[in-house]
Amino acid sequence: MDKDIMFILFNILILLFMPFLVIGIIKKTKAFWAGRKGVCLLQPLFDTIRLFKKDRTISNTTSWIFNFAPIVVFATTLFAGLFVPMVQCHSIINVVGAFVIFSYILGLGKFFALISAMDTGSSFEGMGASREASFTTIVEPAFFIILASLTALSGNYTFVSLADVIKSNGTFGVLIVIMAVISLFIMLLTECSRVPVDDPTTHLELTMIHEVMILDNSGIDLALLTWASGIKMVILMALIANLIIPLGLSTMASIGLFLLALILFSVLIGTLESAIARLRMSHVFEFVFVMSSFALVVASLAAVKMYGI
Amino acid sequence: MENFFIGIIALFLGGLVSLFIKKQDYKIKFVSFMTFIASCFCIFDAIKVFISGKLSEIFSIGVMFQNIVISMDYLSAFFVAVISVMSLLSVIYANGYLKDYIKKGKNITAHCLFLPMLIASMLLVVTIQNALAFLIVWEIMSLSSFFLVIFEHEKKDVIKAGIKYLVYMHVSVVFIIVTFALFSIQTSSFNFAQFMDAFSVNSALANVAFVLAFIGFGIKAGFFPFHNWLPDAHPAAPSHVSAMMSGIMIKTGIYGILRVLTFISHPEAQIGYFVLIISVISALYGVLYAISQHDIKRLLAYHSIENIGIIGIGIGVGMLGLTYNCPVVAILGFAGGILHILNHSIFKELLFLAAGSVYTKTHTRDIEILGGLIKTMPKTAVLFLIASIAICGLPPFNGFISEFLIYFGMLKGLMVDNIAVFIVLILSIAGLALVGTMAILCFTKAFSIVFLGEPRSKKAMDVKEDTTISFIFPMSLLAVFTLLIGLFPQFVFDFMLKPVSIFVDGCLFEQNQIISLMQVVSLTAFALIVLIFALFGFKYFFKNKNEKYVTWGCGYNKPTSRMQYSASSYASPFITMLTPLFKKVVDIKKPKTIFPHDAHFEMHMEDVEEAYFLKPLLKSVEAFFAKFEKIQNGNIQQYITYGLVFLALALICVVILG
Numbered sequence: 026m027d028k029d030i031m032f033i034l035f036n037i038l039i040l041l042f043m044p045f046l047v048i049g050i051i052k053k054t055k056a057f058w059a060g061r062k063g064v065c066l067l068q069p070l071f072d073t074i075r076l077f078k079k080d081r082t083i084s085n086t087t088s089w090i091f092n093f094a095p096i097v098v099f100a101t102t103l104f105a106g107l108f109v110p111m112v113q114c115h116s117i118i119n120v121v122g123a124f125v126i127f128s129y130i131l132g133l134g135k136f137f138a139l140i141s142a143m144d145t146g147s148s149f150e151g152m153g154a155s156r157e158a159s160f161t162t163i164v165e166p167a168f169f170i171i172l173a174s175l176t177a178l179s180g181n182y183t184f185v186s187l188a189d190v191i192k193s194n195g196t197f198g199v200l201i202v203i204m205a206v207i208s209l210f211i212m213l214l215t216e217c218s219r220v221p222v223d224d225p226t227t228h229l230e231l232t233m234i235h236e237v238m239i240l241d242n243s244g245i246d247l248a249l250l251t252w253a254s255g256i257k258m259v260i261l262m263a264l265i266a267n268l269i270i271p272l273g274l275s276t277m278a279s280i281g282l283f284l285l286a287l288i289l290f291s292v293l294i295g296t297l298e299s300a301i302a303r304l305r306m307s308h309v310f311e312f313v314f315v316m317s318s319f320a321l322v323v324a325s326l327a328a329v330k331m332y333g334i
Numbered sequence: 335m336e337n338f339f340i341g342i343i344a345l346f347l348g349g350l351v352s353l354f355i356k357k358q359d360y361k362i363k364f365v366s367f368m369t370f371i372a373s374c375f376c377i378f379d380a381i382k383v384f385i386s387g388k389l390s391e392i393f394s395i396g397v398m399f400q401n402i403v404i405s406m407d408y409l410s411a412f413f414v415a416v417i418s419v420m421s422l423l424s425v426i427y428a429n430g431y432l433k434d435y436i437k438k439g440k441n442i443t444a445h446c447l448f449l450p451m452l453i454a455s456m457l458l459v460v461t462i463q464n465a466l467a468f469l470i471v472w473e474i475m476s477l478s479s480f481f482l483v484i485f486e487h488e489k490k491d492v493i494k495a496g497i498k499y500l501v502y503m504h505v506s507v508v509f510i511i512v513t514f515a516l517f518s519i520q521t522s523s524f525n526f527a528q529f530m531d532a533f534s535v536n537s538a539l540a541n542v543a544f545v546l547a548f549i550g551f552g553i554k555a556g557f558f559p560f561h562n563w564l565p566d567a568h569p570a571a572p573s574h575v576s577a578m579m580s581g582i583m584i585k586t587g588i589y590g591i592l593r594v595l596t597f598i599s600h601p602e603a604q605i606g607y608f609v610l611i612i613s614v615i616s617a618l619y620g621v622l623y624a625i626s627q628h629d630i631k632r633l634l635a636y637h638s639i640e641n642i643g644i645i646g647i648g649i650g651v652g653m654l655g656l657t658y659n660c661p662v663v664a665i666l667g668f669a670g671g672i673l674h675i676l677n678h679s680i681f682k683e684l685l686f687l688a689a690g691s692v693y694t695k696t697h698t699r700d701i702e703i704l705g706g707l708i709k710t711m712p713k714t715a716v717l718f719l720i721a722s723i724a725i726c727g728l729p730p731f732n733g734f735i736s737e738f739l740i741y742f743g744m745l746k747g748l749m750v751d752n753i754a755v756f757i758v759l760i761l762s763i764a765g766l767a768l769v770g771t772m773a774i775l776c777f778t779k780a781f782s783i784v785f786l787g788e789p790r791s792k793k794a795m796d797v798k799e800d801t802t803i804s805f806i807f808p809m810s811l812l813a814v815f816t817l818l819i820g821l822f823p824q825f826v827f828d829f830m831l832k833p834v835s836i837f838v839d840g841c842l843f844e845q846n847q848i849i850s851l852m853q854v855v856s857l858t859a860f861a862l863i864v865l866i867f868a869l870f871g872f873k874y875f876f877k878n879k880n881e882k883y884v885t886w887g888c889g890y891n892k893p894t895s896r897m898q899y900s901a902s903s904y905a906s907p908f909i910t911m912l913t914p915l916f917k918k919v920v921d922i923k924k925p926k927t928i929f930p931h932d933a934h935f936e937m938h939m940e941d942v943e944e945a946y947f948l949k950p951l952l953k954s955v956e957a958f959f960a961k962f963e964k965i966q967n968g969n970i971q972q973y974i975t976y977g978l979v980f981l982a983l984a985l986i987c988v989v990i991l992g
Binding site: 085100143147148156180249 | 705706708709719723726727728729734737738741742744745748749753756757760763764765766767768770771772774775777778779781782783786787788851854855858861862865866869870873876878879880881882883884885886887888893895897898899903904905906907908911
């Protein structure tokens with residue numbers, strides 16, 4: 026029982042505070058490649074704390090939706106995180122069909138993020154919202170294909186059992202997991218608005234997707250929204266980490282490996298952002314479609330594995 | 335069963351007596367009162383069925399009909415309950431909605447006659463167990479709804495939409511007649527009870543019968559490619575009628591399909607795939623076109639096609655579960671599908687009623703010229719928002735529960751150990767996920783363009799919300815229903831198991847497992863709500879100051895409402911991605927001179943199926959029949975010759991054939 030409480034606490038701590046570290050590492054990596062010294066690793070945390078203390082500027086056009094939405098976005102993201110195991114085999118809510126509940130809860134957050142952007146009546150935010158909504162329509166089916174294939178392979182319907190795929194399927198499992206990881210990584214880049222889909226550092230509205238949607242938010246609202254997008258990044262990283270960390274290690278080892286994986290992903294994202302440029306908006310769709318094709322490959326490999334043609 | 339008949343008689347009486355009431359607004363009041371009585375009686379019987387099992391009553395009218403059995407099993411009782419509650423709420427709403435029309439001097443006599451007639455015929459459709467009598471009440475239903483659709487018959491496009499609807503319904507009835515004829519030839523009976531297992535030896539014929547029934551009832555339900563009447567008829571009808579038609583009447587089509595399915599107790603794999611694939615396509619097609627619409631009621635009509643598709647996916651999954659002897663899959667599929675019937679009737683009715691409230695105040699259905707209504711119509715906005723979230727299938731509302739059941743059924747179906755099932759189901763899962771995200775795109779668009787931002791035209795300014803009880807009460811009740819089903823899915827699922835038991839029985843262990851899963855879902859929904867409100871409190875703990883200012887426009891401080899994103903621009907990135915699936919009709923006049931003054935741009939999407947299939951088909955049929963014009967030339971002498979020739983031919987036939 027004590028151990029369970031420990032795990033719950035650990036999961037929540039990771040969910041709440043790892044985002045700052047992850048974003049800090051990404052920034053540090055980018056600074057390293059640019060030859061700069063870069064800000065302190067915990068700077069994102071300090072930024073958020075500062076935002077919490079600040080007053081807000083609210084547009085005259087907005088209604089209660091604008092006020093309410095950041096809370097829903099934060100709450101749903103955090104809540105969705107409870108379904109994903111942060112240490113091997115331990116998620117706070119472990120139910121069958123978890124990935125469906127997980128994505129629909131995130132969907133609720135997205136719904137409010139979109140209408141909150143539209144609430145300002147700004148054409149920039151409208152543009153961001155419409156792009157975000159369009160990309161989601163490509164990402165989500167691919168995510169469902171991957172997760173459905175993996176659950177079919179593991180024979181169980183929980184997130185926790187996904188770790189089982191490599192172990193119980195041998196070489197095929199490795200192949201499937203590689204494909205799934207690539208695909209989920211593209212999802213990570215798209216959903217968390219990183220290069221090459223989106224550039225979180227530029228403030229040129231015409232090129233942005235996610236960043237432009239929160240253009241009018243300030244103070245505590247902005248803090249909640251950036252925190253939520255950080256949490257989302259950690260959640261998706263944790264999903265990928267769960268697929269590749271082998272089962273059956275000791276608790277300490279798997280926690281260590283998990284943290285290491287998160288750090289590695291952050292470094293990888295930072296390096297990617299330093300190495301390649303943002304894609305042109307019309308090519309972003311093509312890039313996101315790559316995820317769908319990988320997802321279909323995962324599904325067909327799973328079918329071959331299960332029915333052995 | 336007596337209560338049910340009292341209800342039916344009350345409805346017919348309400349319609350007939352209202353003819354003799356002089357004052358227009360008393361007519362609709364009287365009809366609502368009678369509907370209220372009828373609903374109470376009918377629900378009473380439906381509950382009785384759910385507690386104690388089947389009720390039935392036998393009438394013998396004549397030799398031709400044989401004995402007419404009117405009975406309520408769990409499936410009928412479910413439909414009776416849904417129809418009574420939902421139509422009562424629509425009729426209550428009609429009191430407020432028709433007020434403006436009455437003030438303008440519109441005569442609502444016919445409307446008040448056909449409104450209870452439609453409800454009564456729907457109730458009879460789902461209870462009559464005799465093929466001939468079924469066809470008669472089916473026809474009464476179609477005709478009375480036709481007269482309700484053409485309420486504003488002085489408008490040309492309303493009549494056009496009405497005629498289109500009428501034609502579609504009569505094509506539908508042809509298929510239904512053929513289906514029943516097949517069954518009754520086989521069994522030499524008109525009673526549904528005898529239809530059971532009519533084709534247990536001849537499965538090919540069973541498939542044919544089912545496909546015919548699916549087409550016939552599918553036209554009513556609005557499956558692709560038989561959906562075309564929906565997006566025309568719903569905008570033409572008054573809001574409470576579209577709510578009733580979309581909320582419950584099209585579900586009688588689903589009832590028909592389910593009823594025919596009970597005759598074929600063990601469906602073959604092919605028809606399962608057929609239903610599943612058609613349903614996935616319908617769902618995708620419906621939501622795709624919904625995204626491209628600017629007319630709020632047209633948009634909602636296309637969403638009905640989507641939701642009918644989702645219901646169909648549930649039924650298809652259930653059928654595959656039956657075929658491959660996997661009762662869990664069957665239970666989940668049917669339960670999800672049948673629950674979605676209830677859910678859709680709740681949130682779609684709410685959406686249509688809320689859209690109607692907006693229409694009575696702004697007198698336009700074009701969302702491109704609305705905006706900012708959340709400030710002037712706050713209650714309607716909240717209700718529309720709740721229904722939008724529910725229709726997207728997002729927790730903690732009811733749409734999520736049925737979609738989750740269907741998803742879970744499909745996931746369980748992946749283990750059926752058949753590669754064809756695996757491939758079809760995995761693509762259906764992706765399809766359902768795509769439908770969900772597209773619905774989010776569509777409803778964030780609809781809600782934010784209508785209610786958020788600044789008013790885009792004069793029509794949307796200075797609107798005053800009508801908060802009379804006939805508007806607010808039905809809508810609030812529907813909103814409460816959506817939330818209750820979302821919060822207590824375990825009880826709802828338990829309740830759904832009864833209609834499902836008609837198709838598949840047993841496996842108590844798995845049923846209990848699903849119920850406990852539903853308990854977890856219920857807990858998560860509660861936890862989510864608690865978390866959101868706790869955070870809301872947390873936010874106010876900080877007590878930061880707010881400053882009001884104009885929306886950030888890159889330093890430009892005089893934004894006008896025309897600079898906002900419009901509905902078409904919001905949908906544009908998505909639509910451009912799928913250009914080949916649309917037929918764009920663009921009306922553009924570019925500015926030319928140095929000081930441009932008149933320029934405009936208008937774009938709308940035409941239904942591909944109508945543009946590339948239906949219209950050419952009708953054209954060729956028309957061209958074919960035009961060839962016979964020569965025969966009908968108005969010359970009486972020639973007509974007499976035709977008669978003579980015909981008689982001569984008949985005589986020759988008689989002589990030759992003996």
